[in-house]
Amino acid sequence: MAITTKNLTCIVCPRGCTLTVTLNSDLENPVVSVEGQGCKRGVDYATAECTHPTRVLTTTAPTVDGGVVPCKTDRAIPRELLFEAMKAVNTLSAPAVVRIGDVLLENLLGTGANIVATANRG
Amino acid sequence: MQNYVDKTAPYTALVVIGGGPAGMAAAVAAYDDGVRDMVILERDLNAGGILRQCIHNGFGLHRFGEELTGPEYADRYHKMVVERGIAIKTGATVLDVTPSDEEGVAAYVTAISEAEGMFTLRAGAVVLAMGCRERSKGALNIAGTRPAGIYSAGTAQRFVNMEGYMPGRKVVILGSGDIGLIMARRMTLEGAEVKAVCELMPYSGGLARNITQCLDDFGIPLMLSHTVTQIHGKERLTGVTVSKVDEKRRPIPGSEIYFECDTLLLSVGLIPENELTRGANIGMDGITGGATVDQYRQTSLKGVFACGNVLHVHDLVDYVSEEAALAGSSAAAHLRGELTEGRTITLKTDGKVRYTVPQAVTVTENTADVTVYFRPSDIYRDVTVTVREGGVDGNVISKKKRIKVAPGEMETITIKAADLNATTADTLLVSIEESAKKGGNA
Numbered sequence: 050m051a052i053t054t055k056n057l058t059c060i061v062c063p064r065g066c067t068l069t070v071t072l073n074s075d076l077e078n079p080v081v082s083v084e085g086q087g088c089k090r091g092v093d094y095a096t097a098e099c100t101h102p103t104r105v106l107t108t109t110a111p112t113v114d115g116g117v118v119p120c121k122t123d124r125a126i127p128r129e130l131l132f133e134a135m136k137a138v139n140t141l142s143a144p145a146v147v148r149i150g151d152v153l154l155e156n157l158l159g160t161g162a163n164i165v166a167t168a169n170r171g
Numbered sequence: 172m173q174n175y176v177d178k179t180a181p182y183t184a185l186v187v188i189g190g191g192p193a194g195m196a197a198a199v200a201a202y203d204d205g206v207r208d209m210v211i212l213e214r215d216l217n218a219g220g221i222l223r224q225c226i227h228n229g230f231g232l233h234r235f236g237e238e239l240t241g242p243e244y245a246d247r248y249h250k251m252v253v254e255r256g257i258a259i260k261t262g263a264t265v266l267d268v269t270p271s272d273e274e275g276v277a278a279y280v281t282a283i284s285e286a287e288g289m290f291t292l293r294a295g296a297v298v299l300a301m302g303c304r305e306r307s308k309g310a311l312n313i314a315g316t317r318p319a320g321i322y323s324a325g326t327a328q329r330f331v332n333m334e335g336y337m338p339g340r341k342v343v344i345l346g347s348g349d350i351g352l353i354m355a356r357r358m359t360l361e362g363a364e365v366k367a368v369c370e371l372m373p374y375s376g377g378l379a380r381n382i383t384q385c386l387d388d389f390g391i392p393l394m395l396s397h398t399v400t401q402i403h404g405k406e407r408l409t410g411v412t413v414s415k416v417d418e419k420r421r422p423i424p425g426s427e428i429y430f431e432c433d434t435l436l437l438s439v440g441l442i443p444e445n446e447l448t449r450g451a452n453i454g455m456d457g458i459t460g461g462a463t464v465d466q467y468r469q470t471s472l473k474g475v476f477a478c479g480n481v482l483h484v485h486d487l488v489d490y491v492s493e494e495a496a497l498a499g500s501s502a503a504a505h506l507r508g509e510l511t512e513g514r515t516i517t518l519k520t521d522g523k524v525r526y527t528v529p530q531a532v533t534v535t536e537n538t539a540d541v542t543v544y545f546r547p548s549d550i551y552r553d554v555t556v557t558v559r560e561g562g563v564d565g566n567v568i569s570k571k572k573r574i575k576v577a578p579g580e581m582e583t584i585t586i587k588a589a590d591l592n593a594t595t596a597d598t599l600l601v602s603i604e605e606s607a608k609k610g611g612n613a
């Protein structure tokens with residue numbers, strides 16, 4: 050049995066709790082226990098981080114009139130897809146007039162996440 | 172210094188200077204406490220302040236229970252302002268605040284806008300919410316040329332996020348405050364190569380989560396105790412020399428590393444924007460760069476309150492909103508004549524606590540518990556934060572254990588109303604006490 054511990058900084062909120070994760074590499078879900086979290090979200094974060102890390106992408110999308118509009122994925126996507134997601138967003142041509150929450154791209158790279166506007170424009 | 176005293180100017184009960192998150196939250200709180208005759212004056216063409224360019228997420232978990240980006244957070248407050256019908260004048264820059272000797276008027280506020288030209292308001296109360304600006308690169312003494320390609324991190328943030336323009340492709344960042352860390356990720360995602368983030372201090376001034384998600388995620392090295400010692404290039408930046416520094420922050424000869432780059436971002440700190448405050452002769456705190464205030468966020472000028480980054484630099488907008496709501500409610504209480512004079516207790520700090528806000532407490536029969544915000548000067552582990560009456564040997568009236576405190580993260584300690592009423596001391600000492608066993612400043 051291979052038991053190890055690992056320290057992570059929780060990124061769910063600005064508190065940035067230091068999490069101590071105990072892992073057993075023989076198990077399918079290797080996370081045996083998590084300590085140090087200020088709230089339950091820390092446990093979910095540690096579990097995801099040790100199995101399949103995910104991130105919310107925040108960026109800007111080009112608009113038809115040559116400007117940009119801030120946007121984000123409406124849920125976390127696999128971390129390894131960030132650069133591919135950037136390519137997809139940078140080829141968009143978003144309307145000049147958008148409202149917060151408008152969907153600019155559906156089902157980004159088959160992840161189920163949408164790209165939504167995060168600012169009002171025009 | 173020109174004074175703009177105009178006793179014939181129109182009266183406005185509350186004038187809020189700045190339409191960022193602090194100004195909007197203060198106005199909303201004042202409205203909810205009954206103030207109707209008020210105006211927010213905002214220099215920019217849009218309300219929202221610095222949040223408009225902070226397109227990353229992490230705002231509002233505390234305040235709204237969900238993770239928002241900067242523009243979304245600003246929009247929440249903007250909606251509250253609009254719903255209440257609070258007047259907001261954009262494109263209106265305040266030029267001067269002059270104390271008044273008229274009964275019921277705290278100050279004369281003079282502004283200029285394209286629509287109205289120059290105008291003065293006789294303000295019953297004023298909330299200062301002008302935010303902060305970045306320390307300029309002129310303040311830095313780096314040897315070498317001054318080619319194009321050197322920007323403050325906030326300027327680069329505005330270029331990339333609002334104008335869709337990338338300032339460069341090969342980047343070195345000096346300073347590991349949050350703006351620098353956020354920009355390291357942002358430029359990487361947009362295809363730039365961020366070679367290193369250099370930090371003069373042995374620790375980062377940014378949030379731990381930003382080191383994880385902005386640097387570690389992309390394998391960007393954080394070089395602690397390092398600084399840029401030479402700038403290279405004639406017209407355009409071609410590279411920088413980075414050196415390790417000793418404990419006294421002096422570059423160590425022989426430790427130089429050369430990085431080829433076309434862009435250097437400086438993220439070397441923010442300073443509260445207090446020209447107006449100084450112009451009004453309001454008492455200032457040399458360490459925060461903001462006004463000195465009591466627990467109501469009232470400055471030395473009666474009826475003038477301050478909140479947000481103009482008071483002290485906050486890393487979390489949630490705290491800005493909280494503080495601003497307090498300032499707005501206090502302004503409303505002042506207008507109702509309820510902020511009575513009382514006994515003043517000054518808060519002092521040991522060297523380990525760098526500063527506190529508030530810097531003083533006004534004790535009256537209505538005094539409530541007081542939350543004191545503070546920043547440590549360094550990283551300390553296994554400490555007890557104490558509030559003592561008088562000095563170091565004084566009686567402890569509040570204490571709190573912390574596993575770790577760091578300059579990048581604001582801390583709080585609460586003093587109970589009963590203790591404030593009971594004490595006869597005219598100063599309280601806020602300190603960080605290390606336990607007997609050696610904790611060390613790792």
Ligand SMILES: Cc1cc2nc3c(=O)[nH]c(=O)nc-3n(C[C@H](O)[C@H](O)[C@H](O)COP(=O)(O)OP(=O)(O)OC[C@H]3O[C@@H](n4cnc5c(N)ncnc54)[C@H](O)[C@@H]3O)c2cc1C
Pocket residue numbers: 063188189190191192193194212213214215218219220221222225227228229230231263264265266300301302303325328349350353444447478479480481485486487488489491
């Ligand atoms: C790059 C960056 C990243 C950040 N990241 C985070 C984060 O991840 N999470 C988080 O919670 N917080 C974050 N913060 C902190 C948070 O955004 C700020 O603390 C907050 O926006 C400060 O609000 P404010 O209203 O005090 O100042 P500001 O937002 O600066 O607003 C001040 C307003 O006053 C106006 N003004 C100034 N002078 C005058 C004048 N003379 N007349 C009229 N108007 C005037 C300005 O135009 C501006 O609109 C970040 C800050 C920055 C800079």
